[in-house]
Amino acid sequence: MMEGRDLAWDRISGLPDPLLTHILSFLPIEEAVRTCILSKRWVKVWVSLxxxxxxxxxxxxxxxxxxxxxxxxxxxxxxxxxxxxxxxxxxxxxxxxxxxxxxxxxxxxxxxxxxxxxxxxxxxxxxxxxxxxxxxxxxxxxxxxxxxxxxxxxxxxxxxYLLYEDSFIKPKPFNLPFLxxxxxxxxNLNNDIMRMFISGCPVIEELVLLKCVLEWCMISFKVLKKLVLKYCHHCGPMEISCPRVVSLSIESINTEGITLKNMSSLVTADILCAPVFSSLATVDHLKLRLLGGLSNVTSLKLYSGCPYVMYLLRADIPNCPTLKNLQSLDLGEIKINCNWNWVACLLKHSSNLKDLTLHFFRPGKDAAKEEFQGDISFQNEYLEAVKINCPGKNVKLAGELIRTSGTLVETTAKIIIL
Structure with missing residues (x-):
């Protein structure tokens, strides 16, 4: 009778090659290759990993x-x-x-x-x-x-050196029919390269760009479904026009402006803006036209990288459509003493909102306090929770924010301090 160890060995060796190579594919390549010393049966198994x-x-x-x-x-x-x-x-x-x-x-x-x-x-x-x-x-x-x-x-x-070359990628026309x-x-991606991507990748559905230098002014893909832009640099205004994108993530892009157009399929948007400018006096020529492209989103995270972005977001308020599908809204960072009219505008356009999260930061001592302007309160019968994230989890400050949010949102929703 065969010993238990020999029997187990024979069972493994008796498996067909496709199953053995599938098992070996879960090992580091170095360990998979070492199996060639086990026996003649294993000499060539790893070759077809x-x-x-x-x-x-x-x-x-x-x-x-x-x-x-x-x-x-x-x-x-x-x-x-x-x-x-x-x-x-x-x-x-x-x-x-x-x-x-x-x-x-x-x-x-x-x-x-x-x-x-x-x-x-x-x-x-x-x-x-x-x-x-x-x-x-x-x-x-x-x-x-x-x-x-x-x-x-x-x-x-x-x-x-890639960041300083005129164009590092200089291949012949792409041919990626299944990508x-x-x-x-x-x-470093210039206009010629992006045109090659668009023509050479006819079925591309997901595009992720991280820490790239973007030298073209429009991102336009007809079949793209997911777009992620993080820590990229672009000198000049940028326009995104992708009619089938359902998920958009923009984080800390250095640019002179972003415009969303033809984004009717967009469902989830996560946007943290950080345009290139050093002071409020230099932002007059900059544009953030985001709200007009968010008409069908169900989940929206909208963050500003600095106080000046809030100035640009307020200028975009007239372009805000009715956000009839929006159920989750996450806004930040909001100055504690800011004018909340732009926040109120978003909320008034979000009649079916269920979950609201507000992130606050405390401005410097010299920051002027801004007052509410006009009637900005509204009722929302579907709102289930208002989550407030305040600096240092200060209980007294949290109470003030709850009272302020109560002025802003007339609701019976549960208020949670994060």
């Missing part, structure tokens, strides 16, 4: 000298090349490559060569994260944007 993830940061350890790190990196590079070479042209599902801190030309040439081999394996998910100190990236972007099989792509090129999700980080 559908997921390959490489990260040279594993080479870094505390107290390593420069020479020791280079040796570890060279060893990892040989491992990377060997894995790609042994796979031949077997189809990949996912390929992820992270390579930090290398400025050796030969290393980069090897990475590029075998990266091209991986692209020829037609991955469905492609992720490239490179942080290096050299401009030697020969033809990398051409290979990336010709990967016709890819459905999800993340491109992170954290290289300082649905695209994430770009630390890239």
């Amino acid at each position: 559908p997921v390959l993830v490489f990260d040279n940061r594993k080479c870094k350890q505390d107290n390593l000298t420069k020479e020791e790190f280079q040796k570890r990196e060279e060893k990892y590079l040989r491992f990377f090349c060997s894995v790609i070479l042994n796979r031949e042209n077997l189809t990949l599902d996912t390929f992820k490559l992270t390579w930090w801190g290398s400025n050796v030309r030969d290393t980069l040439l090897h990475i590029f060569k075998y990266f091209c081999c991986a692209v020829e394996c037609r991955p469905r998910i492609l992720s490239i994260h490179i942080d290096i100190d050299t401009k030697t990236l020969p033809g990398l972007t051409d290979s990336i944007f010709k990967c016709t099989s890819v459905e999800e792509m993340s491109l992170w090129l954290e290289i300082d 649905q999700k695209l994430e770009l980080y630390y890239l």
